[in-house]
Amino acid sequence: MTTATHALEVPVLEYTNSSFTKPDTSQLDRCAYLVGTPISHSQSPALHHAIYSSMGKRWGQVLAETHDLAGFIRYLKSDAKSMGSGVTMPFKVAVIPFLDELEEAGQAVGAINTIFYRNGSDGRRQYIGTNTDVLGVRDAFLNNVVGAPYKGKPGLVVGGGGTCRAVVYALRDLLGCSCVYIVNRDKAEVDAVIHEYASRGASHGLIHVASVEEAISLIPPAIIVSAVPDFQPKTAGEVVARQILETFLHRGEGSRPLLEMCYHPSPDTAISRLAASAGWQVIGGIEAMIGQGLAQASLWTGRQIDSDLREQIARKIKDMQAQRHKL
Structure with a gap:
């Protein structure tokens, strides 16, 4: 694991001074995000809804479509509900300086698609980047x-x-x-x-x-x-x-x-x-989308994804995809 350089120290609630618009998470107890643009077509929130509903949780993933990465990171670091975030284009490389550490896959690939949290030795929350696409x-x-x-x-x-x-x-x-x-x-x-x-x-x-x-x-x-x-x-x-x-x-x-x-x-x-x-x-x-999403969910929730849950989620997502292509 390698410490990222130029990690950003972000004051709580400073996001209100940026152009980033806070998403509505009122229907969720905990949530993850997906930041990028354009992302309105993404199936990732549906995948994560299927995962967390199968766990019996009122958790989910919310789209954060924006050009303001810094504003989003400020918001992420102030949101008590947040479990972490997915990262997609055009921010997979640009997000790296905002993070405290990179896991091996993120360092080796040079691009990040997942942010998750870990408490540091000083008790402060550390923002870790990795790449579950691999x-x-x-x-x-x-x-x-x-x-x-x-x-x-x-x-x-x-x-x-x-x-x-x-x-x-x-x-x-x-x-x-x-x-x-x-x-x-x-x-x-x-x-x-x-x-x-x-x-x-x-x-x-x-x-x-x-x-x-x-x-x-x-x-x-x-x-x-x-x-x-x-x-x-x-x-x-x-x-x-x-x-x-x-x-x-x-x-x-x-x-x-x-x-x-x-x-x-x-x-x-x-x-x-x-x-x-x-x-x-x-x-x-x-298949790759499901695999990387399950890996994200494991990082965000701390739960291991067993083969039964994987098969259950895969069936749900493939059925949803089949119905979508019939329309």
């Missing part, structure tokens, strides 16, 4: 793939944004891939990911695959995570990235797992269809 990716595979056929073999991530960083850590450090190929439309984004890992002495085994020729020459991946929105390739970079992915999809043998992180507005994406037609086992991104 656990969501890990659990999506562990709960849907028999054995570990990807261990010791190459993994692949499509995309170069914030999610890519979490996926790299999950594939290499949690699932045991020998190396991680990165395929992305923008070389500069991949360079930034590799540079960030290099700054922490952890860039070994990260390989930017920039052409179909390279894809043909490399050992095919045994596991893939798609971490890009569902769109039809238009630019030259997008077209090449899709061609590289298709090349990898059609190499190798047997049913290998692909996690399609995109599930909004629909889990039926172009990449999931390409993977299925090439014989891959497609795992929906809702």
Whole structure:
């Protein structure tokens, strides 16, 4: 665990002088938040409602859509009901200087999606940052793939944004891939990911695959995570990235797992269809969302999430998703 630099000391109730608008939590005994923008489409509050209602608690998660991160943090540190907060774009990196400590996953990824509390040795509340996205990716595979056929073999991530960083850590450090190929439309984004890992002495085994020729020459991946929105390739970079992915999809043998992180507005994406037609086992991104949310709930409540509760919550969320896509 590493102490974050420039931790912000925030006077109680100073949030009233900021542009952040206090959410309505009057119907809840305790609550967590999700801060970011835009987030109105997020299914995270529904997930957390399902978790806490299953525990028999009048707890929940409330959206805090704002551009004023500092104002939100001031409010968070003054709210007696708060259990912590989820953090999404564009604040996953910007939030780090506001925290007292980072757990290993947050430090390794360089991005935070969860804030939770711990009392320090002096009795004061410490604000801890971590990244449960990595656990969501890990659990999506562990709960849907028999054995570990990807261990010791190459993994692949499509995309170069914030999610890519979490996926790299999950594939290499949690699932045991020998190396991680990165395929992305923008070389500069991949360079930034590799540079960030290099700054922490952890860039070994990260390989930017920039052409179909390279894809043909490399050992095919045994596991893939798609971490890009569902769109039809238009630019030259997008077209090449899709061609590289298709090349990898059609190499190798047997049913290998692909996690399609995109599930909004629909889990039926172009990449999931390409993977299925090439014989891959497609795992929906809702699995990763459930896994990371359960990890957050455990941190916020101090309760262990057993397999029975996980299965119960997963059924509820998948039923809700199915009903939503029928409308």
